[in-house]
Amino acid sequence: AAGVIQSPRHLIKEKRETATLKCYPIPRHDTVYWYQQGPGQDPQFLISFYEKMQSDKGSIPDRFSAQQFSDYHSELNMSSLELGDSALYFCASSSEKGRSSPLHFGNGTRLTVT
Amino acid sequence: KQEVTQIPAALSVPEGENLVLNCSFTDSAIYNLQWFRQDPGKGLTSLLLIQSSQREQTSGRLNASLDKSSGRSTLYIAASQPGDSATYLCAALNTGTASKLTFGTGTRLQVTL
Numbered sequence: 001a002a003g004v005i006q007s008p009r010h011l012i013k014e015k016r017e018t019a020t021l022k023c024y025p026i027p028r029h030d031t032v033y034w035y036q037q038g039p040g041q042d043p044q045f046l047i048s049f050y051e052k053m054q055s056d057k058g059s060i061p062d063r064f065s066a067q068q069f070s071d072y073h074s075e076l077n078m079s080s081l082e083l084g085d086s087a088l089y090f091c092a093s094s095s096e097k098g099r100s101s102p103l104h105f106g107n108g109t110r111l112t113v114t
Numbered sequence: 115k116q117e118v119t120q121i122p123a124a125l126s127v128p129e130g131e132n133l134v135l136n137c138s139f140t141d142s143a144i145y146n147l148q149w150f151r152q153d154p155g156k157g158l159t160s161l162l163l164i165q166s167s168q169r170e171q172t173s174g175r176l177n178a179s180l181d182k183s184s185g186r187s188t189l190y191i192a193a194s195q196p197g198d199s200a201t202y203l204c205a206a207l208n209t210g211t212a213s214k215l216t217f218g219t220g221t222r223l224q225v226t227l
Contacts, residue, residue: 004157033215042218042220043158045216056214058214090158092158098145098207100145100165105150108157
């Protein structure tokens with residue numbers, strides 16, 4: 001079965017650079033989520049989209065932005081990167097905003113800021 | 115604000131034992147509660163989802179229960195195997211938010227031979 005695809009798997013950037021993470025949800029899923037997971041921490045919700053519109057916003061810094069495109073893939077754009085942005089970034093997708101079906105997570109993008 | 119707590123933080127058991135992982139949440143206004151498994155450096159795999167109207171869900175050797183009134187959920191793993199070694203996270207989806215899951219800090223399980 002198709003899963004959530006994230007790219008790239010690993011990304012190394014320097015401070016103050018920008019990064020773009022991509023997510024391709026499971027076909028026919030209408031909701032996409034972005035989570036950030038620091039070392040030894042639980043995943044923290046960043047932002048979600050439902051039918052290509054922003055649905056909910058969590059602890060996403062102003063330096064970050066995200067969007068969902070007409071083909072339902074989503075991109076997380078991160079600017080002015082800081083050392084503290086180093087983390088695993090997960091994308092997940094579901095149907096019906098996850099209210100009756102589970103979230104399916106991708107394998108994540110590991111971002112390292114040096 | 116929803117807070118989700120998992121106890122214990124880490125657990126080591128010999129192969130074959132049955133075990134229970136605990137999850138508690140402060141806000142009972144939830145759509146559902148989900149249990150996930152995470153292997154080191156990997157993504158999260160959904161194990162079980164319990165709707166707020168349900169009491170339990172079963173999948174193979176896994177059984178999850180939900181007591182909304184007391185703000186508790188448990189994940190029961192029968193006849194544990196070394197392949198069950200991973201971090202287990204519970205997460206609550208609140209009715210007050212459109213789509214935000216609140217995760218617990220996880221229980222790191224090691225099943226030894």
